[in-house]
């Protein structure tokens with residue numbers, strides 16, 4: 001027999017509490033859970049589904065948010081669009097198509113003089129086949145004044161916008177978007193080239209920078225911008241000078257001023273159009289920010305559904321964890337008794353079972369994040385906008401899962417800790 | 428036994444220990460006012476027929492169970508006054524318990540089983556494993572440190588359990604029928620281990636046994652019947668045979 005072993009170095013007493021136990025208990029939790037692999041996996045399933053649904057929901061929500069705010073900031077968060085014709089019930093984004101134009105260039109000029117209005121661009125538009133040499137391309141033609149560039153906050157990156165002078169003189173100049181430039185001219189420089197719209201030839205003086213998709217996936221770079229006067233005379237009217245336009249886009253100084261400006265425009269136009277109080281507006285004013293919000297609300301409903309599924313799954317997952325932990329405590333009563341006999345305080349027993357519950361919920365969460373991310377990537381293929389997984393949502397998922405693990409693990413762990421050592425040993 | 432002057436102070440002092448178990452509507456008294464004193468370094472056996480209260484007494488001494496009445500002092504400290512963490516600490520640091528049914532954790536290796544009390548003692552991992560290996564070597568299992576209990580024989584499992592009971596360097600080793608589940612030869616080996624621990628490391632050992640041969644190896648025998656101490660003294664042939672004390676004589680054939 002060897003020499004007697006000395007008593008082990010007494011560890012620092014008090015203060016440290018359960019901290020030195022964390023490492024070994026964590027290792028034990030891994031051991032206990034991997035000893036029951038199938039059961040652990042099935043227990044985690046609820047968490048996996050819940051977290052995946054939440055991650056997917058947030059990814060879609062973020063995607064929508066991004067898309068809307070990108071669209072709005074690209075359009076300008078301070079934009080109002082005044083359309084000819086009465087407001088269509090059901091709201092929506094109608095350009096007053098089919099209705100007789102009631103807005104005039106003079107209306108636009110009057111609006112531009114209102115307080116808090118930066119600019120007002122009278123705008124008409126039509127779809128046309130534009131031709132450059134042997135190539136042609138079906139595109140959206142916008143006819144407007146130079147104020148349009150200000151209102152859109154979108155200026156040519158090459159060349160220039162047409163001037164107020166050119167607009168008044170009905171100069172045959174055009175500014176084109178990136179898609180049109182690419183389709184008609186490919187890699188070569190379109191500046192100074194001639195483009196034919198409905199048989200009339202315009203000289204390209206500017207090319208607008210890329211702007212990307214608008215709300216609903218419209219390609220906003222697929223555009224030809226012409227001076228309004230030139231197109232009134234030459235393109236649409238065939239000589240007849242008509243001062244009516246389909247819409248007026250108005251930029252307010254600040255987003256906060258929008259409501260006042262909207263009211264002021266309505267008052268001004270009713271006065272200018274000589275409408276009696278009993279007559280309805282012969283125009284409608286659309287607030288783009290409001291449209292974005294509506295869009296957001298719609299997709300918000302989808303998100304809410306996913307969120308509800310996720311939330312319910314998380315709770316069900318938590319209950320599953322509690323259930324399996326209760327079973328585990330019952331099965332391992334003797335083990336608990338042995339541990340207590342070896343000197344485990346109640347706090348250590350509670351810690352052990354809490355860590356097991358936490359391990360289940362956190363591992364489930366990690367798998368859920370993976371599955372949710374995968375689904376979000378797949379969803380991007382089917383949705384008109386890319387989903388966005390924010391790190392914050394992943395952090396939140398882990399925080400929620402940890403909370404669930406602790407919440408639903410607490411009761412079984414406490415039950416284990418409350419056992420009397422001798423009763424537990426006898427089981 | 429009255430303590431002679433110059434004797435070391437008692438490690439254990441039990442006075443009038445009563446233990447009632449709930450039984451049906453009323454309660455069953457398993458211990459009827461047991462009193463005993465154990466000094467450090469003693470090696471004693473508790474004997475008695477089945478159901479006499481040996482395990483009940485051991486569980487109280489091991490701070491696993493609390494007496495219904497009476498006073499139990501460990502190293503001068505009244506156990507009933509201790510908080511739960513302090514009790515756990517006592518079980519962890521001062522007492523090693525060896526069970527008849529080994530009570531190893533089946534999922535853990537021999538090494539991890541032995542190191543487990545050290546986990547609760549807050550000993551760092553490196554020292555835990557070093558001590559576990561040293562203890563397993565000492566009980567003759569140097570080559571089985573990685574085995575799980577199911578891969579070990581009964582004798583080997585009991586040796587792991589003894590190594591585990593010794594891990595924290597306890598002052599008191601309690602063994603409730605440690606050889607009960609073992610054959611005679613293995614039992615003798617285990618007994619030799621206890622004896623060596625007592626003689627060489629000065630560990631106080633209390634063991635419960637039915638085997639007079641085992642009890643004969645000790646310095647002192649306490650015989651219990653029906654929850655009362657009948658005999659407390661050296662392992663005379665009389666005491667071992669259960670012939671000591673008039674109570675016992677009355678019921679002996």
Ligand SMILES: Nc1ncnc2c1ncn2[C@@H]1O[C@H](COP(=O)(O)OP(=O)(O)OP(=O)(O)O)[C@@H](O)[C@H]1O
Nearest residue numbers: 448449450455457476477478479480481482483484
């Ligand atoms: N948890 C309990 N509930 C009720 N009665 C109990 C309990 N534990 C023990 N007893 C009773 O107390 C008495 C003493 O039991 P104990 O286990 O201490 O006996 P023992 O001397 O260890 O017997 P053995 O030699 O068979 O192990 C017995 O009559 C037993 O039935």
Ligand SMILES: [Mg+2]
Nearest residue numbers: 481482483603
């Ligand atoms: Mg017994």
